[in-house]
Amino acid sequence: MSEQEQKTNVNEKAVEEIQQENEPQSADPLEEAIARVQELEEQLKAQVEETAKKEQDLLLRTRAEIDNIRRRTEQDIEKAHKFALEKFSKDILNTIDNLERALATPANTEDESVKALFDGVQLTLKELLSTVAHFGVEPVGAVGEIFNPDLHQAISMQPAEGVESNHITAVLQKGYILNGRVIRPAMVMVAA
Structure with a gap:
């Protein structure tokens, strides 16, 4: 092989390496990123559902407490009228x-x-x-x-x-x- 052919070979290899560096990597990192995003999305959905359940429970408990306070107040008023x-x-x-x-x-x-x-x-x-x-x-x-x-x-x-x-x-x-x-x-x- 001549020197020129060797230089052409080296140049071709260098060009191939540069092209490989500039080309997007294989689909594996992209798929990993998509999978991670989907995983995060599922976690967020679960957190939203859990928060909604907690909020609903808190709302029900608050309504029950208000009803209990209202009932106790009505009983107290009734007793006050009865025993005034x-x-x-x-x-x-x-x-x-x-x-x-x-x-x-x-x-x-x-x-x-x-x-x-x-x-x-x-x-x-x-x-x-x-x-x-x-x-x-x-x-x-x-x-x-x-x-x-x-x-x-x-x-x-x-x-x-x-x-x-x-x-x-x-x-x-x-x-x-x-x-x-x-x-x-x-x-x-x-x-x-």
């Missing part, structure tokens, strides 16, 4: 007790002025009991009822003829309930 009169009712019970004591004392019904006063106290008590009943205040504790520790306060137990055990034999002070809630238990004596 509790303190007032407790105070008015003393007046009812005094009127009942006044009627329990023996009166001389022969005297017209005493009889009129007695009738007036009776009517006043009746009207007062009617008014408090209208607002949900009801008396509890009557002779013969079964003793109920939720409604009655036993002052003493004593044997009584003709009365079954655990039944009320005497009421020392009436008890009252307001819309089902005890505002004052009845003080009673119970048969042993």
